[in-house]
Amino acid sequence: xxxxxxxxxxxxxxxxxxxxxxxxxxxxxxxxxxxxxxxxxxxxxxxxxxxxxxxxxxxxx
Numbered sequence: 001x002x003x004x005x006x007x008x009x010x011x012x013x014x015x016x017x018x019x020x021x022x023x024x025x026x027x028x029x030x031x032x033x034x035x036x037x038x039x040x041x042x043x044x045x046x047x048x049x050x051x052x053x054x055x056x057x058x059x060x061x
Contacts, residue, residue, distance in 0.1 A: 006035075006037045006038055006040070006041035007038050007041065008038065008041045008042040008045045009034070009038065009042055010042050010045045010046060010049070015031065018030060018031075019039075019042065019046075024036075024039060027039065
């Protein structure tokens with residue numbers, strides 16, 4: 001069995017605008033060519049990046 005990382009769209013600013021505005025169901029309906037796994041991978045990447053940015057902010061204050 002080959003393991004592969006799910007694609008994220010974290011660098012796609014247009015999708016990310018909708019990602020932040022729409023529910024998961026609305027987003028996936030709007031972008032029907034994307035898989036739920038891609039959405040979920042982006043959620044985790046977004047959490048990781050925002051958490052790291054918050055930590056940097058605290059350390060720099």
